[in-house]
Structure formats: structure tokens, C-alpha cells
Amino acid sequence: MIGERLKTARKQRGWTLEALSGQTQIPVSSLCEFETGRREPRLTHLEALARAHGKSVSWFFEPVESPAEVVLWRERPQADEAAAIEGQFLKLCRWYRNLEDWCDEHRPCLLPDARPNGDRFDRSDVQHLANAVRNHLNLGQRPSSSLLNVLENGCGVRVFHLTFSPTGTAACTRDETLGMAVLLNANNKRWRRNFDLAHELFHLLTWRVFRTEPNACKATEQEEKFADTFASCLLMPEDALREAIGAALKSRGILKHIELFDIARQFDVSIDALLWRMHWVFSRDATETERDLEICRAFRETVDVREDTKPPSLPERYRALALRAIREGELSIGRAAEYLDLSRREAMALDDLEDVTDDAISLNPA
Secondary structure (H helix, E strand, O other): OHHHHHHHHHHHHOOOHHHHHHHHOOOHHHHHHHHHOOOOOOHHHHHHHHHHOOOOHHHHHOOOOOOOOOOEEOOOOOHHHHHHHHHHHHHHHHHHHHHHHHHOOOOOOOOOOOOOOOOOOOHHHHHHHHHHHHHHOOOOOOHHHOHHHHHHHHOOOEEEEEOOOOOOOOEEEEEOOOEEEEEEEOOOOHHHHHHHHHHHHHHHHOHHHHOOOOOOOEOOHHHHHHHHHHHHHHHOOHHHHHHHHHHHHHHHOOOOHHHHHHHHHHHOOOHHHHHHHHHHHOOOOHHHHHHHHHHHHHHHHHHOOOOOOOOOOOOHHHHHHHHHHHHOOOOOHHHHHHHHOOOHHHHHHHHHHHHHOOOOOOOOOO
16 A cells, blocks of 8 residues: 555656655665565655655555645756655645644635636636736735735735745645645745746636646646736736836836836836736837847846845744744644754744743733
């Protein structure tokens, strides 16, 4: 049973034996023997394999196999790295769920499902969906500034930042047990991560529209184009964009390339994302947009003076839940160190905070 489970789980992830070996440090020959039943894995092997799949050791002995979680990549990394990143991403999602269970602090998902009419889903559906989501979440005219906070704290979406290649990619998953989660690349600039977050949000909203087949872990080219359109419409509302460009035109009657960077800064998006959004809003010719992109890229490093901000290693809410679980005795020091990627001494210092955080405030109900 263990061998079949290992083989099925590995193939569902699209991992080779070599990729799994690189992550677990178990020789390929041993993994092959485990899967074929010629040899029983030791407890240390099971622990390493469970970590790789983001499971507990008890998973190997459960009588009914649950469906494998699907991680949808924009551009999947190489096999070895993909196996490691997917395993870490899903493990963090499970730990997040554990913290919510221990603290009894579940956030219901408030995101609307995309329900296009019949089998039709076209660009107009995407635009309507972006407008509906922006209004539903009260994101305002500059959504980039609040999107991450609203998704994490208001909608229960788990957003993690890890380092992987290629940098121009991101991933997401939607599962009955794990909920909704997004994986962004910590190496990307903040404005690129904003766009990637909105892009992955489209996949979460339309999961039941496009993920109709089990283990459908690859999006079509058309679906990716829709996701880009959604992100562009969500982050740069047409009325707000026209107003910003109108203000820039008011003084001179012309819009210089260097002024585009200030507009991109206002919406906290890349210059590429801005120009392509302008391409659609103002019905510009594609050759003109490509020419403008080439000009702007030539001096982007000099004039794009925005200060980048690096993302936290773990979501703020995740860390807050972990601290609460420590205080309430739900999370041991050893597990806290693992969950928070700390040394044992650092985790013990968090436990010492219990003596100074016992006081409470009283509030009169309104």
C-alpha cells in the first residue's frame, strides 16, 4: 500500500524519481524499491517522504487516498526545483490550516466564483469579473496598495513568498482542505508581485471553470491571457487610468515617455503592465505599444525611482496565529521553531512572552 501510494503521489505531482531523490536525499534505487514493494522504507525514510509531499507520516497508513492537491504554475520550474518548491508550498498551507484549527480562527472565503453564461468565457467576461471583484472587495481606484492585505485578512487566501526560478512565474492552489493559496516569487519587485497576485487570483476565481479535469495542473494559453487581462483590469481601473493620464496631459497636451513611470508608480505596476493596459483602453496599435516599451525599457533603471520592499518570509497573519498557539499551549517550542523557521532559542523567547501578555482589556458592548 505504501509503495502504490508513493508512486501515485509522485506521478500526480509530475515528479521524476530523480527529482524526489534530490529533495529527500534518498537514492533513486531505494525509491524504486519502495514503490515496487521490494523493500519497506524505514521511519526516517517515511518522514523525509512525508515532508516532500507536505503530509504527515500517518498519511501513508490512511485507508482511503485523498485526491492530490493541484498546484497550477504559470511556468513550472525544472523538475528538481519544482518538486522542492511544491512540497514546501503545500507544507506551509497545511501548517497554516493547523494554526487556524488550533486557534479556532478560520476565515471564510468571501471571493465570488466566476460563473460565465453557459460555456462562454471571453474577454468581456474577464473585464466584468475584474470590476465585480474590485467592487466586492472595496479595493478602490488603486487596488495594488490593499489587494494583498484584503485577500489575506479579509478573504482567507494564504499568500506565501518563496525564492525560485524562473522569476517570471507564480503558482496557486485551491483545495477543499487547504483552501485557497498563492505562491509568489520573493525575488520579484513589489510591483511585479502585485500583478502576479492579481493574475493568480483569476485562477482561484475560475478554478471550477477551467479545472474540470482531475489533476489539471497546466493552464492553456488562452486561460493565461485571460488571467493577464483580469490582473490588468483589476489593478488599473479604466476610469482611474484615464483620469491619471488626463491629468498628465493637461499641462502640456502631450504625454512623454518619462511621465509614464509616474503613472505606473501611482498604480504600483510595472511600466510593461501599464503600456499594455493603455494599449487596450485606448485601442492603440500593437507596433506603437512595442515601440514605446522598447524606449521605456532603455532608461527604466534610471528613472523608475520607486523603492522596492521585500516581502516577509511568512505571512503576518500566519506568524500572529503561531504566536497565539504558543501562548495557548497548542504549539510546542520544537514545533514552533519549525513552523516559524527559528532556532530553538528564538522560539523559547517567544514562549517567555506569555508572562507579559496575560493582561486583558475590557470593553463595553455598543
